[in-house]
Amino acid sequence: MRALLWVVGVVGGIIVLLGLLLEAVRWLVIIGLVALAGVIILAFVRGRQSAHNYPNRH
Structure with a gap:
C-alpha cells in the first residue's frame, strides 16, 4: 500500500512538473517570437x- 502511494505521488509530481515545464516553454516560444518580430x-x-x-547608395 505504501509503495502504491509513493508511485502515485511520484507520478503526480512528474505530471505537475511536466505541465509547468510545457507552460514555461510555451511562454518562452511566445516571447522569442515577439522578440524576433x-x-x-x-x-x-x-x-x-x-x-x-x-x-546614391542602392
Whole structure:
C-alpha cells in the first residue's frame, strides 16, 4: 500500500512538473517570437532610414 502511494505521488509530481515545464516553454516560444518580430521590424526601419539618408547608395 505504501509503495502504491509513493508511485502515485511520484507520478503526480512528474505530471505537475511536466505541465509547468510545457507552460514555461510555451511562454518562452511566445516571447522569442515577439522578440524576433521586433528585431525584424527594427532592422527594416533602420534599413529604410539609411536608404533615405544616402540616396546614391542602392
